[in-house]
Amino acid sequence: xxTANPTxxxxxxxxxxxxxxxxxxxxxxLKMIHDLKINGNDVSFTIVLTTPACPMKDRMKSEAYxxxxxVAGVKNVTIKMDANVPNDGRNRGIINVPVRNAIAVASGKGxxxxxxxSVNLAVALAQSGARVGLLDADIYGPNIxxxxxxxxxxxxxxxxxxxxxxxxxxxMSIGFLVKPNQPLIWRGPMLHSAIxxxxxxxAWGELDYLIIDLPPGTGDAQLSLAQSLPLSGGLIVTLPxxxxxxxxxxxxxxxxxxxVPILGVVENMSYLELPDGTRMDVFGSGGGLRLAEQTGVPxxxxxxxxxxxxxxxxxxxxxxxxxxxxxVAKALKAVAEDLAAKISIAAMQQxxxxxxxxVG
Numbered sequence: 001x002x003t004a005n006p007t008x009x010x011x012x013x014x015x016x017x018x019x020x021x022x023x024x025x026x027x028x029x030l031k032m033i034h035d036l037k038i039n040g041n042d043v044s045f046t047i048v049l050t051t052p053a054c055p056m057k058d059r060m061k062s063e064a065y066x067x068x069x070x071v072a073g074v075k076n077v078t079i080k081m082d083a084n085v086p087n088d089g090r091n092r093g094i095i096n097v098p099v100r101n102a103i104a105v106a107s108g109k110g111x112x113x114x115x116x117x118s119v120n121l122a123v124a125l126a127q128s129g130a131r132v133g134l135l136d137a138d139i140y141g142p143n144i145x146x147x148x149x150x151x152x153x154x155x156x157x158x159x160x161x162x163x164x165x166x167x168x169x170x171x172m173s174i175g176f177l178v179k180p181n182q183p184l185i186w187r188g189p190m191l192h193s194a195i196x197x198x199x200x201x202x203a204w205g206e207l208d209y210l211i212i213d214l215p216p217g218t219g220d221a222q223l224s225l226a227q228s229l230p231l232s233g234g235l236i237v238t239l240p241x242x243x244x245x246x247x248x249x250x251x252x253x254x255x256x257x258x259x260v261p262i263l264g265v266v267e268n269m270s271y272l273e274l275p276d277g278t279r280m281d282v283f284g285s286g287g288g289l290r291l292a293e294q295t296g297v298p299x300x301x302x303x304x305x306x307x308x309x310x311x312x313x314x315x316x317x318x319x320x321x322x323x324x325x326x327x328v329a330k331a332l333k334a335v336a337e338d339l340a341a342k343i344s345i346a347a348m349q350q351x352x353x354x355x356x357x358x359v360g
Contacts, residue, residue, distance in 0.1 A: 005040055006073040012036070014067040015045075021056045022341045023348060027064065030348075034082070041075035043068055050344035051208075052083035052129035055337035085130060085208040086347040090230035097199050098206040099133070101232040101343050103263065104225060106255070108247025110141075110216040113268040114237045116309055117332070118213035119147045120320045124336035126168035127320075130208040133163065136173030137195055137225055138215040145175040149316020152176060160203040167321060172202050195224045209343075216247075226258040232343055233263035235300070240267055240287035252295055263342055264298035265291050266335055272305040273327065298342070301335045304328050 016028040027033055027047060036045040047064060049057055061079055068077045087100045105121070107114040115138070122134040136144035145151065148166040153176045156162055163170040174194060204210070212231075214222055225231070234255040238248035248265070255262050267288025271279040282305060292299035306328040312319040320329045 004073050006038055006043060006071050008036060008038060010071050011038065011043055011045075011068055011074075014071050015064060018060065018063045018067050020050075020060065022054070022345055023050070027060070035080075041073055042078070043071075043074050043076070044078040044080075046080040046082050049081065049083040050348060051085055051340040053125050053337050053340035054083070054344075055334070055341060057081055083129065086344060088232040088343070088347045090232070097204060097210075097229065099204070099210045099229075100206075100208050101347065102210045102212065102229055103339065103343070104137075104212045104214055104222075104231050104234045104255075104260070105237060106214045106222065106234055106251045107216055107237045107244075108249065108251040109244060112237050112239050112244055112248075113303075113309075114216070115143045115147060115213050116313060116318075117235075117237050117266060117268060117303070117335070118211050119144065119313075120318045120329075120332040121336045121339065122169045122171075122209075122211045123167045123318050123320050124333045125209050125211075125340060128336075128340075130340075131206060132169045133204050133207045133210040134169050134171040135198055135210060135212045136171065136175065137198070137212050139174050139194060140215055142173045142175035143313075144171060144173045144213060146316065147313045147318065150176075158203060160201055162203050166316070167318065170204060170207070172198050172204075174198075196228045199229055209340075222254060223258070226260060231260045232346065233261040235263050235339065236265045236291075236297075237268055238265060238288050238291060239269055240281065240285050242287065245287045245291050248291060249295070252291070252297070261346065262295075262297045263339060264300035265289075265295075266300050267302045269305045270302035300338050301331055303331045303335070 012028055015033055016026045018027050020030055023030060032048050034046040034048050047060060061081060065077050065079055068074055085100050105114055105118045122132050126132040134144060136142045148171055150164045150166045153164050154162045163172045212225060236248050236252050238244045252262060265288050272282050273279055288302060289299045304327050306326060308323045308326060309319045309328055312322045320332050323329050
């Protein structure tokens with residue numbers, strides 16, 4: 001007895017039982033199923049995610065495979081994974097920067113590893129397949145070129161500057177434009193002009209994510225950025241210790257006063273794992289979680305201490321690349337995935353997001 005070939009309706013009905021764990025809706029309703037083809041007993045389709053850094057993509061692929069395989073008449077299932085990062089819906093036409101999502105990384109004080117987090121987040125998102133830019137907005141202490149292993153910009157080919165490229169990330173920093181060790185003694189208007197030019201006079205191209213490494217504190221640079229570029233959200237980096245938390249709280253409240261959504265808190269240098277497997281709380285413990293709970297924002301993750309972080313930063317090879325299987329690299333990757341998921345959820349909730357259309 002010959003088994004009837006599966007129908008498109010039956011396949012879509014099966015896929016309508018598979019949910020995106022972050023968006024809490026099924027793949028069909030979310031219009032994530034593209035290029036559905038049925039050739040006899042063979043079924044193929046593409047699942048188009050809202051971010052290539054989706055932490056649940058393997059789970060969704062597995063569940064979709066199982067659901068379609070159970071449809072009567074299906075013998076073979078081929079699934080391709082793709083991503084189309086949604087725009088956060090904010091109008092950036094004023095400065096004409098084709099950025100779908102802009103994330104500012106901030107801290108209230110220096111020395112908490114904010115630039116380390118920014119660099120590794122950018123590289124992790126680029127590794128997933130996203131188009132990523134990294135803007136070093138720390139005018140007074142530009143460390144991004146060193147941490148990314150780049151010394152100069154490529155030659156300009158248009159009236160705009162071409163960003164440097166490293167590890168799959170486009171980057172721009174004042175460090176490329178001044179002599180080494182030259183101090184910048186700038187007042188607010190000059191700083192505002194520089195940050196605006198980094199946005200408008202650089203040929204970024206279309207970006208899924210622009211990660212912006214802010215200087216410590218709550219001063220002119222933060223205000224200039226918020227006035228120049230509508231932000232998808234801000235990420236707060238802190239150490240567990242109380243002094244860092246006090247300053248991080250100021251940075252968090254700064255975002256609130258500037259009407260920037262707060263994506264969450266990351267606790268850096270959370271602990272040091274000793275050779276015998278025990279953990280030393282060098283800077284105390286649990287401070288980042290307490291700050292998140294106190295302010296009602298998400299706690300995104302705790303990143304352990306590791307000497308390789310310093311080595312990678314000095315050598316221009318971020319730890320997520322130099323030691324990808326280390327606990328610190330895995331923690332940073334998890335933060336990037338969590339951040340990407342939160343941004344996608346927020347973007348999909350915007351009324352003016354361009355929908356992803358299903359192709360039959």
